Amino acid sequence: MNESTVVTGSRSELRELIRDQLQILLEQKNYEAAKDLLLPVRSVDIAEAIELLPPALQLIAFRLLNKAEAIEVYEYLDSRVQQILIEQFQDEEAIEIIDNISPDDRAQLFDE
Numbered sequence: 001m002n003e004s005t006v007v008t009g010s011r012s013e014l015r016e017l018i019r020d021q022l023q024i025l026l027e028q029k030n031y032e033a034a035k036d037l038l039l040p041v042r043s044v045d046i047a048e049a050i051e052l053l054p055p056a057l058q059l060i061a062f063r064l065l066n067k068a069e070a071i072e073v074y075e076y077l078d079s080r081v082q083q084i085l086i087e088q089f090q091d092e093e094a095i096e097i098i099d100n101i102s103p104d105d106r107a108q109l110f111d112e
Helices: 003-027 031-038 043-052 055-063 067-076 079-088 092-100 103-111
Strands: none
Touching: 003 031, 003 043, 003 055, 043 055, 043 067, 055 067, 055 079, 067 092
């Protein structure tokens, strides 16, 4: 086992732990603790955790993020999850996030 395998394994385990903890906190409606859990987590890892959540919890988790972080996390999400989130948004916040996404990502989102 080389060092990169250990790091990859550790990152994978960390992402699963974050997702599991996040799901528990969201199911308990403990949103402040869920926000605190995500504070030190990289955007790419937050995106992966959101993708692994049940669909009913994905939007809740996404809404916990501040706007700048939400934009960054959104760009890391799989296009199917992006589309689900957009469909679930009912207010101007969704439009603002889309406006701040790079043109390439925006085009890809609406082409699929």
